[in-house]
Amino acid sequence: MQVGTEFPAQTFQVTRADLVRYAGASGDFNPIHWSDRVATSVGLPGVIAHGMLTMALAGQAVACWIGGTAAIVEYSTRFANPVVVPDDDKGAEIVINGVVKKQLDDGTTQIDITATCRGDKILGAARALVRAR
Amino acid sequence: MGRVYPPTPPYEVGREKIREFADAVCATDPVHRDLAEARARGYADVIAPPTFAIILSQQAGQQLVDDQTFGMDYSRVVHGGQTFRYERPIVAGDHLVTVMTVEEISSRAGHAFLTTRHEVSTVEGEAVVTIWTKLVIRGEG
Numbered sequence: 001m002q003v004g005t006e007f008p009a010q011t012f013q014v015t016r017a018d019l020v021r022y023a024g025a026s027g028d029f030n031p032i033h034w035s036d037r038v039a040t041s042v043g044l045p046g047v048i049a050h051g052m053l054t055m056a057l058a059g060q061a062v063a064c065w066i067g068g069t070a071a072i073v074e075y076s077t078r079f080a081n082p083v084v085v086p087d088d089d090k091g092a093e094i095v096i097n098g099v100v101k102k103q104l105d106d107g108t109t110q111i112d113i114t115a116t117c118r119g120d121k122i123l124g125a126a127r128a129l130v131r132a133r
Numbered sequence: 134m135g136r137v138y139p140p141t142p143p144y145e146v147g148r149e150k151i152r153e154f155a156d157a158v159c160a161t162d163p164v165h166r167d168l169a170e171a172r173a174r175g176y177a178d179v180i181a182p183p184t185f186a187i188i189l190s191q192q193a194g195q196q197l198v199d200d201q202t203f204g205m206d207y208s209r210v211v212h213g214g215q216t217f218r219y220e221r222p223i224v225a226g227d228h229l230v231t232v233m234t235v236e237e238i239s240s241r242a243g244h245a246f247l248t249t250r251h252e253v254s255t256v257e258g259e260a261v262v263t264i265w266t267k268l269v270i271r272g273e274g
Binding site: 012018021022024025026027028030031032038041042043050051052053055056057059060063064071072073074075076077078079082124 | 150153154156157158159160161162182183184187188191208209210211212213214215216217218219265271
């Protein structure tokens with residue numbers, strides 16, 4: 001993987017149904033991810049996606065970019081802005097981009113990830129360290 | 134701060150749970166579903182997508198929600214950040230225990246910030262993944 005290589009953008013459509021599915025699969029039943037009443041009562045604009053769902057989708061993009069030829073050894077992010085998911089059939093669109101940032105001395109490669117929704121940055125300082133297998 | 138909670142009861146990683154989680158995060162690689170494919174790639178069984186480990190973090194984190202001395206209102210909790218450092222992928226059939234340490238608690242602008250570290254290992258003592266979870270507990274203001 002050449003430093004500076006930009007990977008093709010990956011797009012994910014996230015609907016309320018996807019949030020319910022993720023809640024069940026992960027066991028994270030925080031009501032801010034399914035109840036507008038609770039979400040607005042704590043000052044959010046509405047139901048928001050699990051940060052971990054966004055992180056998982058970005059991780060899926062990385063897995064797609066590096067294929068079966070490498071393994072993710074470290075993966076980290078901050079959650080910069082919430083992804084508001086309206087109660088309609090379209091939901092929210094999340095766009096994931098990635099670039100090969102640098103080769104580290106321990107033989108791993110750092111991939112920097114950006115994730116946006118409606119033009120807002122939703123992940124901060126997101127990066128994956130991958131190792132060739 | 135620095136408080137270490139007792140190890141969680143073992144979590145048995147199931148194939149169907151991995152498939153369910155893979156479906157929920159659009160993880161299309163057959164290594165998460167197909168036993169033959171996983172074995173062909175050198176794994177004993179199907180492997181979990183990277184962020185599956187959050188289930189172990191949440192299981193251990195429940196100790197904080199249940200800890201009355203913490204008094205955490207879960208509906209006010211927002212996820213601030215997340216880090217995973219993997220020794221190897223989580224594999225179906227693993228029995229995993231998690232030891233949680235409270236690394237940092239602080240307060241800024243009316244919100245509370247909490248960092249926990251979760252050391253996940255097999256019941257046999259093999260390290261699998263270390264997880265850092267940063268939570269923000271939003272103030273009432």
